[in-house]
Amino acid sequence: LTTWRLTLAWDGAAYSGWQRQDGAPTIQACVEDALGAFFGVPRVVVHASGRTDAGVHALAQVVSFVAQEPRSPEKLRLALNTLLPRDIACLDAAIAPEGFHARFDVLDKTYRYVVLERRDRCPFRRDRALHLRGPLDWASVEAALPALVGPHDFTAFSVTGTELRSPIRTITRAEHLAMGEEHRLEFTGDGFLRYQVRRMVGTLLDVAKGRLPASEVAAVLASGDRGRAGKTAPPGGLYLVGVRYASP
Amino acid sequence: LTTWRLTLAWDGAAYSGWQRQDGAPTIQACVEDALGAFFGVPRVVVHASGRTDAGVHALAQVVSFVAQEPRSPEKLRLALNTLLPRDIACLDAAIAPEGFHARFDVLDKTYRYVVLERRDRCPFRRDRALHLRGPLDWASVEAALPALVGPHDFTAFSVTGTELRSPIRTITRAEHLAMGEEHRLEFTGDGFLRYQVRRMVGTLLDVAKGRLPASEVAAVLASGDRGRAGKTAPPGGLYLVGVRYASP
Numbered sequence: 001l002t003t004w005r006l007t008l009a010w011d012g013a014a015y016s017g018w019q020r021q022d023g024a025p026t027i028q029a030c031v032e033d034a035l036g037a038f039f040g041v042p043r044v045v046v047h048a049s050g051r052t053d054a055g056v057h058a059l060a061q062v063v064s065f066v067a068q069e070p071r072s073p074e075k076l077r078l079a080l081n082t083l084l085p086r087d088i089a090c091l092d093a094a095i096a097p098e099g100f101h102a103r104f105d106v107l108d109k110t111y112r113y114v115v116l117e118r119r120d121r122c123p124f125r126r127d128r129a130l131h132l133r134g135p136l137d138w139a140s141v142e143a144a145l146p147a148l149v150g151p152h153d154f155t156a157f158s159v160t161g162t163e164l165r166s167p168i169r170t171i172t173r174a175e176h177l178a179m180g181e182e183h184r185l186e187f188t189g190d191g192f193l194r195y196q197v198r199r200m201v202g203t204l205l206d207v208a209k210g211r212l213p214a215s216e217v218a219a220v221l222a223s224g225d226r227g228r229a230g231k232t233a234p235p236g237g238l239y240l241v242g243v244r245y246a247s248p
Numbered sequence: 249l250t251t252w253r254l255t256l257a258w259d260g261a262a263y264s265g266w267q268r269q270d271g272a273p274t275i276q277a278c279v280e281d282a283l284g285a286f287f288g289v290p291r292v293v294v295h296a297s298g299r300t301d302a303g304v305h306a307l308a309q310v311v312s313f314v315a316q317e318p319r320s321p322e323k324l325r326l327a328l329n330t331l332l333p334r335d336i337a338c339l340d341a342a343i344a345p346e347g348f349h350a351r352f353d354v355l356d357k358t359y360r361y362v363v364l365e366r367r368d369r370c371p372f373r374r375d376r377a378l379h380l381r382g383p384l385d386w387a388s389v390e391a392a393l394p395a396l397v398g399p400h401d402f403t404a405f406s407v408t409g410t411e412l413r414s415p416i417r418t419i420t421r422a423e424h425l426a427m428g429e430e431h432r433l434e435f436t437g438d439g440f441l442r443y444q445v446r447r448m449v450g451t452l453l454d455v456a457k458g459r460l461p462a463s464e465v466a467a468v469l470a471s472g473d474r475g476r477a478g479k480t481a482p483p484g485g486l487y488l489v490g491v492r493y494a495s496p
Contacts, residue, residue, distance in 0.1 A: 011371040057372075077368070087371045120325070123259040124305075126334045128372070 002070055005096035006031075006046075006063040006080070011087040013127040013236065017054040018061075027052075027088060031063065034083035038076060039067055049102045049109060049243040050191070055127065055235030059112075060091060062243045064102035097247055108172060110188045110241040113201045113233060118181040129182070130237040136208040138176055138183060144207050145174040147218035148187070148200060155224040157199040159232075167193060186241070195232050202230035250318055253344035254279075254294075254311040254328070259335040261375040261484065265302040266309075275300075275336060279311065282331035286324060287315055297350045297357060297491040298439070301446075303375065303483030307360075308339060308490045312350035345495055356420060358436045358489040361449045361481060366429040377430070378485040384456035386424055386431060392455050393422040395466035396435070396448060403472040405447040407480075415441060434489070443480050450478035 008031065016024035020032065028046065035044035046065040052058060073093045080090035114129040116122060121131045151170040158167060173188040185201055203220060206212040212220075212230070220228045256279065264272035268280065276294065283292035294313040300306060321341045328338035362377040364370055369379045399418040406415060421436035433449055451468060454460040460468075460478070468476045 009371050011374075081368055086369070086374045089369050089371045091368050120329055120337050120339050121334070123257050123335045123337045124376070126259075 001098075002067050003096045003098055003100050004065050004067060004076070005092075005094050005100060005102065006065075006090055007092035008058060008061045008063055009089045009091055010058050010061070011128075012052065012055050012057045014087060015054065017056065018048055018050075018052045027058075030084055030088055031080075034080050035065065035067075037083050038079045039069060039071070041068075047102045049106050049240075051194075052238075052240055053195070053235055056238045056240065057128065057236075058240040060242045061240050062102045062245070064096060064100055100245075100247070102243075105245050105247070106191070107244040107246050108188050108190050109192070109243045110173075110186060111192065111197045112239045112241045113185040113197060114237045114239065115183040115185070115205070116181055117183055127236040130205075130234055132205070132208075136183070136205075137210055138178065138208060140207050140210075140214040141185070141204050142176050144204060144214040144217040145176060145185075147221060148174045152221055153224060154193050154196050154221070156220050156222075156226060156229050157196045157203070158193040158226065159195050159199075160226065169193060169196070198233040198235065198238060199229050199231075201233040201237070204230070205233065206230040249346075250315050251344045251346055251348050252313050252315060252324070253340075253342050253348060253350065254313075254338055255340035256306060256309045256311055257337045257339055258306050258309070259376075260300065260303050260305045262335060263302065265304065266296055266298075266300045275306075275309075278332055278336055279328075282328050283313065283315075285331050286327045287317060287319070289316075295350045297354050297488075299442075300486075300488055301443070301483055304486045304488065305376070305484075306488040309488050310350045310491045310493070312344060312348055348493075348495070350491075353493050353495070354439070355492040355494050356436050356438050357440070357491050358421075358434060359440065359445045360487045360489045361433040361445060362485045362487065363431040363433070363453070364429055365431055375484040378453075378482055380453070380456075384431070384453075385458055386426065386456060388455050388458075388462040389433070389452050390424050392452060392462040392465040393424060393433075395469060396422045400469055401472060402441050402444050402469070404468050404470075404474060404477050405444045405451070406441040406474065407443045407447075408474065417441060417444070446481040446483065446486060447477050447479075449481040449485070452478070453481065454478040 018027045020028040046063045049062045077090050077093040116129040116131045117134040153167050155167040169191050171189040175186045177184040266275045268276040294311045297310045325338050325341040364377040364379045365382040401415050403415045417439050419437040423434045425432040
C-alpha cells in the first residue's frame with residue numbers, strides 16, 4: 001500500500017464545491033474518477049484538507065489517498081493533468097509517509113479573499129474576485145483585523161446547522177494586502193468554520209464601506225450572534241491558498 | 249448627431265471574434281444590441297479599430313458610432329455595463345470630435361501575446377495564455393525581435409485570401425517582457441495583417457524552442473514565403489492592449 005499526497009489547483013466557478021454529491025459536478029468526483037482511470041479501479045477515495053464550497057477556488061489544496069499499486073509520482077502527475085478537466089490541475093504528486101491524512105494532519109491553512117476596487121467590472125476577473133466600486137476604507141479594515149486573531153469562538157461568523165463540533169478556532173494571521181486595484185484579505189488559522197472566512201469578509205467589507213465601525217468587529221465576534229455579522233461574501237473571491245503540515 | 253467613442257475590454261473565449269456574423273456569438277453583435285437597447289432603436293452600427301479573431305481578448309479596444317439622440321456619457325457607460333454580458337465591459341464612453349472613426353483614424357495599436365512558461369498548466373489561465381513547459385530560450389527571441397521592427401512586407405506572416413490590400417505594415421516596437429513565469433511578446437504598429445501577430449509569435453516560439461536560429465527570422469520575413477513561418481499561435485494568448493489616435 002502506498003500513501004499519496006497530491007497538491008491541486010482549480011478554478012471553482014463551474015463546480016458545486018469539493019465534496020462529491022449526486023447530480024452535481026464536484027472537484028472530488030473529478031479527482032476520484034481520474035485516479036480510478038489511472039489506477040484501473042472503479043474509484044479511489046480521496047481526503048482533502050477540508051471541503052470548499054461551490055464557486056470557491058484553490059491555489060494549492062492538499063489531498064491524500066491510499067493506493068494498492070506502486071506508481072511513479074511523475075507519471076501520476078502527468079496523467080492527472082491529462083485526465084482532469086482543464087480547470088483542475090495537479091501541481092504535485094508525491095509519496096507521503098505511511099498514515100499521512102490530508103485532513104487530520106493539518107497544521108494550518110491560508111485563505112485569501114480578493115476584492116477588485118475599481119470603477120468598472122473586469123471581464124477577466126468575473127467569478128474570481130468581488131468587484132466593488134469603492135472608495136473603500138482599508139485603513140479601518142486594517143484596524144479591525146487584529147480583533148480576529150487568536151483563539152475565538154467564531155459562532156458569530158458561522159451558519160446554523162453546523163454546531164456539531166466546537167466553534168473555537170485559532171487565527172494566527174489576518175492581513176490586508178493591496179496591489180493596485182486588487183485588495184487581498186488573508187487569513188491563516190488551524191481551521192475555519194463553514195462560511196467563516198466569507199462571513200468575516202462580509203463584516204469587514206461593512207467596515208470598508210463605513211457601515212460598521214472598526215471597533216465593532218470585536219463586539220460582533222464576542223456576541224456570538226450570527227445576526228450581527230455581515231453578509232456572506234460571494235464565493236468567487238475566495239481562494240484556498242495553501243495548507244501546511246507538520247511533516248513537509 | 250453625436251459621434252461616440254467607447255473603450256471596451258472583453259474575455260474573447262466565448263466569442264467567434266469581433267465581427268458580426270449570423271449564427272455565431274460575436275462582440276460586435278453584443279455591443280450593437282446593447283446600444284440599440286439603450287438608444288431605443290433596432291440597431292446601432294459600430295466601427296472598431298479593427299477586427300479581432302475568435303478567442304482573442306481585448307484590454308482596451310476602441311469603437312466609434314454615431315447616435316441621433318444626445319445622452320450622458322456616464323449613463324451610457326453604466327447602462328452598457330448592465331446590458332452587456334459579464335465577459336464584456338465598457339471602460340469608457342466619451343463624446344468624440346465630429347467625424348471621428350475608430351478604424352480610419354488609428355495612429356497605432358499594441359498587441360500582447362502571453363506565454364506561461366511553467367511545468368504544469370494553470371487552471372486560471374486556460375484560454376488566456378499559451379502554456380509551454382519550457383525551458384524556452386528568451387535571449388534568442390530578444391535577438392530576433394529587432395528584425396521585425398520597421399516597415400516591412402509581412403506576407404510571410406499572413407494567410408492566403410487576404411491579399412486585397414497592401415501587405416506592408418510598420419512595427420515600431422517589438423519587445424519581450426518577463427514577469428516570473430509569465431512572458432509577454434508585445435508589438436506596436438500602424439496595423440497588422442490578419443493572423444500576423446500570432447504567426448510572428450509562432451515563429452518566435454520556434455526560436456525559443458531552439459528549432460529556428462534567431463538570425464533566420466529576418467530571412468523568413470524577407471522571403472515572403474508563408475511556408476517558412478511558424479505555426480499560428482493559439483488565439484487565447486493574444487490581447488489587444490490598446491489603440492492610439494492622433495486626437496486624444
